[in-house]
Amino acid sequence: MQDQSDIIRQYYEEVPIQDDYLIKVPELVMMDDEAPDLGSAAKIVAEMAVRKWKATVEGDVLIVGAGITGMQAALDIAEKGYRVVLVEKSSTIGGNMVKLDKTFPTNDCSICTAAPKMVEVSRHPNIKLLTYSEVTRLDGEKGDFTAHVYRKSKYVDPTKCTGCDDCTAVCPVEVVNPFDEKLSRRKAIYIEFPQAVPIIYTIDYEHCVGCGACERACEPQAISFLEKSEDIEVKAGSVIVASGFELFEPLEMRKEYGYGKYPNVITAMQFERLLSSFGPTEGKPRRPSDGKKPKSIAWIQCVGSRSKQLGFPYCSRVCCMYATKEASIIKEAEPDLDITIFYMDIRAYGKDFQQYYEKAMGLGVNYVRARPSSVYQNEDKSITVKYMDTHSRKVGEKTVDLLVLSTAIIPSKENKRLAQKLGLEADDCGFFRSESVLSNPIQSSRSGVYLAGCNQGPKDIPDCVSMGCGAAAKAVVPIKDRKKVRPAEPPAEKDVAGKEPRIGVFVCHCGKNIASYVDVDAVTKYAQALPNVVYTAHEMFVCSEDIQKRIKEKIRDEDLNRVVVAACSPRTHGPLFQDTLVQGGLNKYLFEMANIRNHCSWVHSHEPAKATEKAKDLVRMAVVKAGMLEPLAERTVGVIPRALIIGGGISGMEAAIALSEMGIDSHLVEREKELGGNLRRLHSLFPADVSATDVIAPLIERVRGDPRIAVLTGSELVHVEGFIGNFKGKLKTPDGEKEVEFATAIIATGFREIDLAGRYGYGQSPKIVTQMELEKMLMDGTTPRFKSVVMINCAGAMDEQRPYCCRIGCGVAIKNAKILLQINPKAEISLLYRDIRVFGKEEEEYYADVIEKGVKIIRYLKEAETEVVVGGDGTVRVKVKDSIYSDTHELPADLVVLTAETEGNVATDKIKQMFKVPAGLGNFFSEAHAKIRPLDFSADGVYICGSAHYPKNLADTIAQAQGAASRAAIPIMQGIVKSEGIISVIDPERCSGCGLCVEVCPYTAIELDERKVAVVNETLCKGCGACAAACPSGSARQKGYRDNQILAMIRSAIV
């Protein structure tokens, strides 16, 4: 994990902290007439002491909290051209996500997906970071807020600290490390974790003994004990609160589960730290009592969740999956481990969650359905869990080496105080109150202040990211007419055409990362002798700020026209050096990297001599290629200031409204004659008993009356061409064909129930209906007083053909059971279920209430264990094998309601083809990244939201729709899009017109013109090079990767 820290450290060195351009000239009050004339270090300290800063930061949006939600919101706003002030109370940004080892259900490394966002936030010119700071008051109103921010002193000068870690080595004070969930110790001067951003050490004032050891050890003299904390005034037009969550500390459950009493009982977050490669055990979990490898581990679920007595009444939404993740990661690494998860219901409700859960079972993770009553510690410090298996009804005991408690997500303890400071309302638990949990989740109780992330209820990472984007869309509205901040124009490019290559080679030590294993000096000398190389240097950190300056100087002074950096990976650092080239007046494609760290020093650290030889080879290959590089142009194209939204259901309408509020026009295309989508056919909504019509009708009216929204009902998109910024589409409308132009598209086509014909007796009797059909009945008011109702959940779901959970069925069934009970309080209602998956706030409480009202629940395991029998006399009975009591019930029913599995809507296949976007299982569209890019496709300019992505409840749908609007607004608000520089080019002289390239091009970027010559559309081409590899005449070539360039590299590799 070392390299991540380096990456960020190096990035950090490039841009120390955000430039002070946002800060108005501070009021500088000198207490004496002059600063005393002392030695340089002392002088700085003295200056710091006498300065009384009173800074005002002028921003457009203030964001409180820089976890994944706050970071995403900040980026979405900054990308639109507005200035963000991001306030974070800890000394680094990143929040809780960076503590996780991996993320479900893809097992992506958490820090690896979060760190690039952290770096992007810290480098963004429109984002001003205030870490170690807290908002103390919020005055003013929407459009004109003044926040008072208290920035605590880190006692370390951010402009000097290089993050070298010398200070911690000498600090004599050790304290418990909260970042590692108290499993390790850190010094009184610290950074939270190696990849922290900004990478500035912080002195923990509470524990510092003031010995001065760090000050003496600090070479750059960054320690300044006299630095004062400061009050900063932040001006902003709107505020986003993304203050995050805390985890339940099960100390109150010491009696039951022994946390805090027995050393080998830990929380799931502690286990994450044990799994993490930069955690206290470097990714190899050990038990706290003796540091030994555990042979058996158990998890207890719902600790602090789903319990009014001990903890909180709601379901925390993520624990089933994080426990499954932790268990399967460790089981996969050590197949002999004995792993048990004690659960109540497995809430594998999200996209791919059910499959993930089944995979864990396949690995041998043992799931036991039980809520253990107590645990005790044995002499060898192992823990015995006492439980009753609710399947076998047997009481059991399980002894394990390590017990992990899956603790609840709870509101931060400071939330209530923060609510007072910000003038917001909090609920009984301490979560912030949304204007409406159901229909306006992002709007807080104060106008101009928006909520996102887990501070109004537990959420999974992608839901947080979506909501962060949604809040960004809302927060832009009050400031949309302000002046946008545009990136500065780079200096003019040096003309290198026809000039001999003059290559500069910069070799990096990367501290010790390269230099400890590779003889950097020898590599540099070797490079010096290579053809065309006119300048060489080796530096401690080539990516540091001062070396960037030097590269620019050398481009000028040595007249360099190609630059090679031998350091780390072009994937992480290429853009940084390319920026430097651009600033130095060179085309950014005249740059090549030799990866002598990730591909050399780190992987051959046991063979330094061979590593040095390999590094020379890699540098030689890079130099050879650099000599053949040519400048490439990135075309900038204008953008059609309009979006297209496909689907006029709740998602599409909310997206259109959010766009309109940001001042952006859209076409809203709906296949049906009326707007409203599935909600139009629903009676009411879970979990608030709100009439669906009450939600949808005002929205339809609002959309219909909005001059920025062109509604096209009864219409379908039949053809699309073009690219981000400039799409052209053909619509089939009731008035004939219509052409539309748009910059970005939002796909909001929703879902439908699958066809159950032939299963569960569906179609054989009018008494057997689906939930959708029941909704219609309820809406029409034609529902008779049913006496006995059987609901079958997961109809057609979670089998081989459709192995996924529909996410919403349990909630819908419970709500409809409640309504049928209201119609006939004496009705016998049985709900056949597999797991009750009501997750998140409000839902669990609603469910508990319905069960109390007398709905009978019966758990069954698979479709084969239910049978719907239609008798000759028209009577219907349902037979079911009860998996808990192992007996078979036969239930008479005058109504059977099937909670049908869902799938992507009819239009999915066509849209997939038209926009070249993927859809996965169940024909739901596949987002670019399951965790951090939930609303984007890999294809630029196309976004998804709502149930087209996966079925979801109203609040999540609305947050996503507003989030997708934010994403789709970015290119439009920027006003331009840039095409790729690395694209294909076809030599018309050599083209034989065979058309092979046209066939292999995945982006339809090549066409044969009237002369039968292939022509590349430069804006459509993504530069994959498929055409170049297919072309039999050698006329198709990929810029930046021409055959002759690669051949030269190959030949240079072989010596």
Add this chain to the structure above:
Amino acid sequence: MSDDFEPLIVTFCCNWCSYAGADLAGTSRVQYPPNIRIIRVMCSGMVHPNLVIDALMKGADGVLICGCHPGDCHYLEGNLTAEKRAEAIRLMLEDLGIETERFRLEWVSASEGQRFGKVVKDMVEQIKTLGPSPYRTQRMTQ
């Protein structure tokens, strides 16, 4: 064929998955033999068979192409093209009298640092048992 034969394997890694996987191998400090020279390409599907043949004819002891797993290709189906092409490459190698084992196409995702190391290790071992390329002498005498 002496024991100290150190093969040289020209390796093409696609930018999106395999190059990142090789980066991760570094980050995770996976140790593998230093016999490969990685050339970054945008997609495994852009490696023209001629490039593979050229490398082997010029005396490389092996060529390894690494791409995204099927379904993960950044460019939709470039890796599948590479797979089809691999078959053709093997036929060409047979014609040229080069052992087809000297060429490999492997899928390495961005999260498979360990796997990348293993692929390299396996291939180096295999080439070591095969011995130097028949064209290597040419390279030595050049």
